[in-house]
Amino acid sequence: MGNTVPEKIFEMKDWLVEVRRTIHMHPELMYEEEKTAQLVSECLEKFGLEVRKGVAKTGVVGLLRGAREGKTIAIRADMDALPVEEANQVPYASKIKGKMHACGHDAHTAILLGVAKFFSSRRDQLHGNIKWIFQPAEEGGAGGKLMTEEEVLENPTVDAIFGAHVFPDLSIGKIGIHEREGLAATDRIIIKLIGKGGHGAYPHLSRDPILAAGHLITQIHSIVSRNINPLDSAVISLGKISGGTAFNIIPDAVEIIGTVRSLTPQIREQLKEKLEQISQGVARSFGLDCQFVFDYGYPALVNDPQMSHLVASACGKGIGKENVEFIRPSMGGEDFAYYLEKVPGSFFRLGCRNEKKGMIHPFHNSHFDLDEDVLPFGVEMFVRIIDEFLALGMMK
Ligand SMILES: [Zn+2]
Ligand SMILES: [Zn+2]
Secondary structure: OOOOHHHHHHOOHHHHHHHHHHHHHOOOOOOOOHHHHHHHHHHHHHOOOEEEEEEOOOEEEEEEEOOEEEEEEEEEEEOOOEOOOOOOOOOOOOOOOOOEOOOOHHHHHHHHHHHHHHHHOOHHHOEEEEEEEEEOOOOOOOHHHHHHHOOOOOOOOOOEEEEEEEEEEEEOOOEEEOOOEEEOEEEEEEEEEEOEOEEOOOHHHOEOHHHHHHHHHHHHOOHHHHHOOOOOOEEEEEEEEEOOOOOOEEOOEEEEEEEEEEOOHHHHHHHHHHHHHHHHHHHHHOOOEEEEEEEEEEOOEEOOHHHHHHHHHHHHHHHOHHHEEEOOOOOOOOOOHHHHOOOOEEEEEEEEEEOOOOEOOOOOOOOOOOOOOHHHHHHHHHHHHHHHHOOOOOOO
């Protein structure tokens, strides 16, 4: 034992588990990741990296300059937890009421620290630089956008970036790769139908926004089926409708809120245009006014195919081609998309499902947990990608 690189990484497992569990027990919501950031920066400083703190409020960036010239590769983890009450009865369960690492960002942070620990003693073998990006607020706070605005991809300029998300749909020991589009743009619509309230017995004296909302909802669900090429992807889900106060009152207004998802900028604009046209049109046909807001969220995450193939080839050398799967995109969202708008890279999935251990629950669920074998596994995948991208030749 202890000779090959994967063995060296596997020897870190106890330490990785301890780091992951420490973070897991102390979850922090978006832009509050103070303690997590402190743990991260203390580790990076101990490993001898150049450390930049307080980036995008609570983000941390580490840099290891190689002994020799070369390209700069960045890897990224997210650090935020969710407002979920943990239901798992485990010794490392969340100690903070109502907050939980239910999306595996604790594992992402631990994995990247493992990569830092690995390379910290190998600076002499390094041509080029490695940058570690630990960002806040992936869960809806666009921390990744803020990080790019605070120039984490500069000084030195990043040539390529890689990120991963643990993935409970894929068994431990496997990785999933999106060749191009990986995740969707996540936009929000807020539609307000404004009519004229009155007594339910005298509808002719009112303008009923509830009836109009009924028609509008049905119409909206024809947008994807009748306007989008069946070979493209789009989804519109209406999640909230509010209006009215009592059984015999026609209200003044109804508000409908929903999510709109797409994988390309063209479809995104097409959905926006059609939604506005139908909302205004239906409102007009009932003699109502309509306020339409299209609130842009994360853009679609689009990988660089060349970088995706680099991930496949680098990781496949370690785990075998049979454990590398090219998978279809998901209509979820991910703010890693902001980095990929600036530099080529690839975002991939680390299998963390283990039915024998009961690790089968989906993200954001109060029972979510992961097989901790994913920690050294994730470190190895990133080490292999870095090795391949910088052509270091460590992994034979
Ligand atoms: Zn999440
Ligand atoms: Zn996540």
